[in-house]
Amino acid sequence: MNIPELLTELQAYGLRLEGFSDKGGRRGGAGPTDHKAVRLGQATIMVPVHTVASLRSPYAAEEPNILGVSKLFKNEEFVGTIVFPKQPRFYSYATSDGVPFWKIAQLHSHNVLATTVLQNCVRYGDKSTSCQFCAIGESLKQKRTISYKRPFQLAEVARAAVELDGIEQFVITTGTPPTPDRGAKVLCESVKAIKAVVNLPIQVQCEPPADFSWFNRLKLAGADALGMHLEAVEDHVRKKIMPGKAEISVSYYMEAFKAAVAVFGRGQVSTYLLAGLGDSQEALVQMSRELVQIGVYPFVVPFVPVGGTPLENHPTPDKDFMQRVLAQVGSLIAEGGITSTEMKAGCAKCGACSTLKSFEQMTKAVAVA
Numbered sequence: 001m002n003i004p005e006l007l008t009e010l011q012a013y014g015l016r017l018e019g020f021s022d023k024g025g026r027r028g029g030a031g032p033t034d035h036k037a038v039r040l041g042q043a044t045i046m047v048p049v050h051t052v053a054s055l056r057s058p059y060a061a062e063e064p065n066i067l068g069v070s071k072l073f074k075n076e077e078f079v080g081t082i083v084f085p086k087q088p089r090f091y092s093y094a095t096s097d098g099v100p101f102w103k104i105a106q107l108h109s110h111n112v113l114a115t116t117v118l119q120n121c122v123r124y125g126d127k128s129t130s131c132q133f134c135a136i137g138e139s140l141k142q143k144r145t146i147s148y149k150r151p152f153q154l155a156e157v158a159r160a161a162v163e164l165d166g167i168e169q170f171v172i173t174t175g176t177p178p179t180p181d182r183g184a185k186v187l188c189e190s191v192k193a194i195k196a197v198v199n200l201p202i203q204v205q206c207e208p209p210a211d212f213s214w215f216n217r218l219k220l221a222g223a224d225a226l227g228m229h230l231e232a233v234e235d236h237v238r239k240k241i242m243p244g245k246a247e248i249s250v251s252y253y254m255e256a257f258k259a260a261v262a263v264f265g266r267g268q269v270s271t272y273l274l275a276g277l278g279d280s281q282e283a284l285v286q287m288s289r290e291l292v293q294i295g296v297y298p299f300v301v302p303f304v305p306v307g308g309t310p311l312e313n314h315p316t317p318d319k320d321f322m323q324r325v326l327a328q329v330g331s332l333i334a335e336g337g338i339t340s341t342e343m344k345a346g347c348a349k350c351g352a353c354s355t356l357k358s359f360e361q362m363t364k365a366v367a368v369a
């Protein structure tokens, strides 16, 4: 099995942590969650470790040694060694008003700072509107975060994370407030404050605002890249999985993408596509083709069911399905010349929640050979 295949299987099945004294990892929050960062060779990926599916995974890791090195087994057979990145140093500090830094922003992968500015969403908590996969309220309920991260708090954490841990980019997402800017305003305020104290590439993520002039304002505030997440693409899947968000049509997203690419540039705008929610391989690939054509990076991620959400028992996508989708989308991205390495900041640049990056690189390697 080659490395991209092994990484894809790990993300699809998850990982059992055998005899770990501290299982750690990030739980709850917006977007993919219940993962732990794992380094295998040169790649760092987020692997599900707290999900129902991961308890049945054929993959298991032993308690790591003091350096974070652990043995990986598949069906009890030794596969190789993996590394669990250490807890970052900035986690030991607090903001000037006394909030622990780890409640403000978290380390993702090994070099990305990530936060959810507004830990509430206009759609969350109501079955008829909420996205069925989302756990944005969970970490707040468990007091592992605060509901609103103020601009100065974000700036203090960002500076410390760069100085103490060599963080290379900041991904800032938000729950959607009940205003037509759909979160763009708090993102502008956050980015401005961070850029005033530290030169760190930032990707902001929100729903498409009602007024596209917000893209200019975000760029002027200092945002380097933008994510607006479709999550699912076929109508029936969108309505079933995210009934509230599905009211924003795919064609409106496409208009927003075009306007955003005009501001941020080709390859600096991206979207999440969660594979495994019901969209067919053809639909995911066709949507990715259309997105690449207009300069948007389709970040295809395997859906991971999160505990405490309505989809917690939803099956994870089949690994062969993931391989087929990722191989095709990876080729489209490489051919379209909007690769993750060219992106200034964002999940696609980080690449830890999907093995898409390695498929993109395989296409480039074949083209060069």
Ligand code: SF4
Pocket: 031, 032, 046, 108, 109, 112, 114, 171, 346, 347, 348, 350, 351, 352, 353, 354
């Ligand atoms: S891909 Fe995005 S969500 Fe996943 S670890 Fe990286 S920054 Fe975090």
